[in-house]
Amino acid sequence: MLQINQFISSLYISNNEIKGVVDGTEWLLAYTNYWIGTNGGLTQSNQIALTYAFSNIPLLFNQYNGTSYEPDAINNFKFSSFQFLLFHGEFLSKLDPLTQKSILDEITSLEKIELINNAVNFMNENPSATFENTKNKLIAEAIEDEIDDSKLDPCTKGVLDKLKKLNQNDIASIFEKFGIPENGTYKIQMVMGTPNNSAAIADTKWLSKNNYLITIRETYIKGTDNNQKPPTDIAVAAIIIHELIHAHFFALFDDFHNNGNNCAYDNYDCLYEKYVTKTYIGTIDAQHAQMFDNYVPKIAAILQEFKPGLSLQFYEDIAMSTMYGLQYFNDKYPKNSPDRNRIENNRNAEDSNAPRGAATPKGSPCN
Amino acid sequence: MKTIISLICSILLISCSTSKMEKNVVNELLKNQLIKLPYIKVVMKESLQTLVSLEYYEKAYQDKNIRLGDMIRIRPESNPPFTWPIDSLEITKLKEKHKKDTISQLWRKNNFQGLKLKLANARAIKNFKSHLSKRYFGDEGIAISKPIITSDKEFVLIFFKTFTLGKYSNHPMQKAILMQNKEGSWRIKEIYDDPNIIY
Numbered sequence: 001m002l003q004i005n006q007f008i009s010s011l012y013i014s015n016n017e018i019k020g021v022v023d024g025t026e027w028l029l030a031y032t033n034y035w036i037g038t039n040g041g042l043t044q045s046n047q048i049a050l051t052y053a054f055s056n057i058p059l060l061f062n063q064y065n066g067t068s069y070e071p072d073a074i075n076n077f078k079f080s081s082f083q084f085l086l087f088h089g090e091f092l093s094k095l096d097p098l099t100q101k102s103i104l105d106e107i108t109s110l111e112k113i114e115l116i117n118n119a120v121n122f123m124n125e126n127p128s129a130t131f132e133n134t135k136n137k138l139i140a141e142a143i144e145d146e147i148d149d150s151k152l153d154p155c156t157k158g159v160l161d162k163l164k165k166l167n168q169n170d171i172a173s174i175f176e177k178f179g180i181p182e183n184g185t186y187k188i189q190m191v192m193g194t195p196n197n198s199a200a201i202a203d204t205k206w207l208s209k210n211n212y213l214i215t216i217r218e219t220y221i222k223g224t225d226n227n228q229k230p231p232t233d234i235a236v237a238a239i240i241i242h243e244l245i246h247a248h249f250f251a252l253f254d255d256f257h258n259n260g261n262n263c264a265y266d267n268y269d270c271l272y273e274k275y276v277t278k279t280y281i282g283t284i285d286a287q288h289a290q291m292f293d294n295y296v297p298k299i300a301a302i303l304q305e306f307k308p309g310l311s312l313q314f315y316e317d318i319a320m321s322t323m324y325g326l327q328y329f330n331d332k333y334p335k336n337s338p339d340r341n342r343i344e345n346n347r348n349a350e351d352s353n354a355p356r357g358a359a360t361p362k363g364s365p366c367n
Numbered sequence: 368m369k370t371i372i373s374l375i376c377s378i379l380l381i382s383c384s385t386s387k388m389e390k391n392v393v394n395e396l397l398k399n400q401l402i403k404l405p406y407i408k409v410v411m412k413e414s415l416q417t418l419v420s421l422e423y424y425e426k427a428y429q430d431k432n433i434r435l436g437d438m439i440r441i442r443p444e445s446n447p448p449f450t451w452p453i454d455s456l457e458i459t460k461l462k463e464k465h466k467k468d469t470i471s472q473l474w475r476k477n478n479f480q481g482l483k484l485k486l487a488n489a490r491a492i493k494n495f496k497s498h499l500s501k502r503y504f505g506d507e508g509i510a511i512s513k514p515i516i517t518s519d520k521e522f523v524l525i526f527f528k529t530f531t532l533g534k535y536s537n538h539p540m541q542k543a544i545l546m547q548n549k550e551g552s553w554r555i556k557e558i559y560d561d562p563n564i565i566y
Binding site: 195196197198199200201202203204205206207208209217220228242246253254256257258275278279280281285287288321322323324325326330335344348351352 | 406436438446447495505507528529534535536539541562563565566
């Protein structure tokens with residue numbers, strides 16, 4: 001016991017900042033003793049972890065400042081940060097200083113502690129994984145998990161679930177590939193209902209900061225309007241992907257304007273010009289221009305994994321068909337051109353689950 | 368987008384022109400713009416509610432000082448700085464003038480003389496099995512409001528929606544347009560839409 005007290009005392013007096021934090025945190029020494037007692041005593045590993053934890057608590061204990069935490073939450077934040085440092089201290093101390101800094105800089109809220117804890121656990125089990133890649137992967141998966149599908153019909157929900165479970169190109173990869181929002185606490189709800197415009201098949205709404213609603217037209221999904229047949233799962237998947245990219249763009253908007261991420265629009269030229277330099281000029285809106293620039297091959301790749309075994313041309317056509325009606329589309333595929341006819345026929349066949357021109361439906365109806 | 372706006376301008380100015388000056392403008396626009404519009408084939412017979420264009424403008428005007436990032440209901444499409452040629456007094460005056468203007472006017476063929484556009488009623492447009500929908504399947508259509516002309520006759524507000532024949536539209540538009548009379552020629556001054564909804 002004397003050895004433990006001496007060790008803790010040496011950490012306590014090693015630095016005035018540490019001393020200040022310990023003096024101002026009444027549970028800290030008691031918990032440290034408890035932790036040593038329940039984790040095998042003052043082993044060499046635990047000494048490294050304790051040294052790492054105490055050295056970094058002055059930094060971490062103040063990193064909640066961007067939140068609006070009440071005193072109880074602040075205390076929870078400090079306690080969880082300290083646990084994180086103790087649990088991962090030995091592992092973190094072996095990483096290069098830049099990576100260590102990157103990891104510790106992310107500890108800014110209770111949600112972030114949970115996320116970074118998972119990331120470090122993953123890195124511990126996968127030595128080749130880098131922190132940035134791991135973090136991005138986990139954030140993307142967290143956003144994907146946040147999609148509220150409780151008000152979706154079984155058909156659309158089934159398509160969404162299948163998209164989520166794809167191995168290489170699932171929905172999360174949309175977020176991962178083109179950048180990760182700074183703040184992972186978005187709310188994305190997807191419902192079957194009536195879009196704002198009476199002619200629209202679906203829409204995405206920015207309801208409030210970090211809060212988005214995707215609406216897919218009920219009569220389209222059910223095929224009840226005008227005696228249409230329900231669409232195939234490929235058509236539904238294309239719509240879901242398209243709208244989720246819009247939600248992602250809204251998230252980038254919030255990151256830049258509301259979540260303090262000045263780099264949110266890096267690699268998104270159209271959105272950057274629209275919302276930052278305010279110089280965007282185009283024949284279509286900035287979001288769709290960005291989608292044209294970056295996402296059509298990605299949508300095609302997701303569809304290919306969603307329903308494999310079809311021609312590459314078919315996936316590209318369905319991906320491009322989500323841009324139908326935009327000026328860019330009209331300029332690239334003039335009316336009555338062979339390419340336009342093929343794209344229209346392929347998409348219309350999936351929308352109506354019936355042959356259109358030379359195209360037959362390739363997907364499966366789910367209603 | 369520009370071609371659609373141009374078409375709207377043409378239609379607007381044909382439909383609302385009661386004065387000789389406006390008719391001249393319409394003819395000018397028809398000659399210059401119609402040839403660029405291969406995708407719009409159908410115009411809805413019924414006009415949209417007149418006041419919607421003014422309501423769009425008013426919301427944008429009321430929200431003009433809201434920080435980007437907070438809720439802005441309607442926003443100009445162009446880049447700032449924005450100009451606001453219709454002030455709150457004029458908005459109130461125009462609202463009063465058009466408050467009873469709720470009857471959906473039916474456009475007539477002679478409103479669109481010289482344009483190769485099919486006039487069709489809303490019921491046929493909305494029925495995907497109608498003869499119209501089958502004939503024009505995949506083509507674009509447009510519905511427009513009656514124009515609102517400012518007291519000084521210098522500006523016009525109009526509202527429009529686009530749709531696809533025979534199927535739901537991937538990218539319908541619904542926007543208000545402000546046009547300005549410059550030396551007898553009508554030019555688009557600004558376009559307004561809801562920045563919180565995308566299709």
